[in-house]
Amino acid sequence: MRALIPLLFLAAPVHAADGERVQITGEVIDTWCYFSGVMGGPDAVVGSAHHTCALWCSAGGIPVGLLAPDGTVYMVLKMDGDDTTAGGDTSLHIASHTIEADGMLYRRDGLNYLVVEEITADRDIVNATHEDFGVIPGFAIPNSEAPE
Amino acid sequence: MIRLALIAALAAAPAIAQDFSDGSEAREWGLFGEKKALFTAVVRDPLCVLTGDCADDCGGGARQVVLIRQEDNAMVFPLKNAQSAFNGAVADLAPFCGQKIEVDGLLIDDPEIGATNVYLVQRLRPEGGDWQRANTWTDDWAAKNPGAEGSGPWFRRDPRILNEIEQEGYLGLGPDVDQAFFKDWF
CATH class of the missing domain: 2.40.50 (OB fold (Dihydrolipoamide Acetyltransferase, E2P))
Structure with missing residues (x-):
């Protein structure tokens, strides 16, 4: 019977999670295109190839994530202390950038949630995926930009 | 129990x-x-x-x-x-x-x-x-951006997006990289 008691605690509703101080380096990504495959595979929807679409999605209020080199995605709930992550300026301005972040990590129901308290370094865009994929989606650059 | x-x-x-x-x-x-x-x-x-x-x-x-x-x-x-x-x-x-x-x-x-x-x-x-x-997002955007000019969908006219592209280009690597890329892309 005593062995069953911990199960009761496991079943209790979770109202808060314990955070973990972390330092994470990763690319600021558009989580919708990355997770859904709507624009193609994960390699095509990061970096310079997908930069304009990442701007659209960030401005459109789609959650941004931090994609670490090991493939882990962290869902960002604050960016550099700014909680306006549903379309706010801070995340928009660093779309596709690789940053070094210091903050608190929370895990719940299979997702990693990251509160970025400080961006300790901004390496700009380092992932030149346009060399392999062009632009994704193809209409990101309007025909009006074609050289004469 | x-x-x-x-x-x-x-x-x-x-x-x-x-x-x-x-x-x-x-x-x-x-x-x-x-x-x-x-x-x-x-x-x-x-x-x-x-x-x-x-x-x-x-x-x-x-x-x-x-x-x-x-x-x-x-x-x-x-x-x-x-x-x-x-x-x-x-x-x-x-x-x-x-x-x-x-x-x-x-x-x-x-x-x-x-x-x-x-x-x-x-x-x-x-x-x-x-x-x-x-599906309320675009109406919400239109209410907040009454002065957004031009034609086409919101993401072609959003002032913040246009400013980012003007500063850093469509690829985010600067206007010079964009111009070189356009010659191959189009």
Whole structure:
């Protein structure tokens, strides 16, 4: 019977999670295109190839994530202390950038949630995926930009 | 007591295998690992849930919001609304902060790339209310950007996006890289 008691605690509703101080380096990504495959595979929807679409999605209020080199995605709930992550300026301005972040990590129901308290370094865009994929989606650059 | 403990243990089990498709009228999008999902949930501010940093009205549309699913207490992150124009779901959901609603849409389940409990909401119904499409984002944008000039969809006219592209280019690597790329691209 005593062995069953911990199960009761496991079943209790979770109202808060314990955070973990972390330092994470990763690319600021558009989580919708990355997770859904709507624009193609994960390699095509990061970096310079997908930069304009990442701007659209960030401005459109789609959650941004931090994609670490090991493939882990962290869902960002604050960016550099700014909680306006549903379309706010801070995340928009660093779309596709690789940053070094210091903050608190929370895990719940299979997702990693990251509160970025400080961006300790901004390496700009380092992932030149346009060399392999062009632009994704193809209409990101309007025909009006074609050289004469 | 043993029976109670077993029920509690089952409630604590991961919800990975659960199927929420019964009754769903969600439209298929052909996405990675999409599953139709209709469920009841409470709209919450994830910063409040996880960290105790709570804002009035879940941030009033500025913060992201989550859905705490009634059936299993899972925290589901809505990434997308029903529109096909690069729009999130906060404008549709934040007005129901703290309220119990029904949502219908698509769960994305692709653990290999980290996609678990993420959601596209297509319609929602508050308690005692009618179903409504989750498509308010572009109207919300238009109200906030009455001076956005030009023709075409919002993302071609949004002043903040246009400013970013003007400064850093479509590839984000500067106008010179853009110009060199255009010669091959077009």
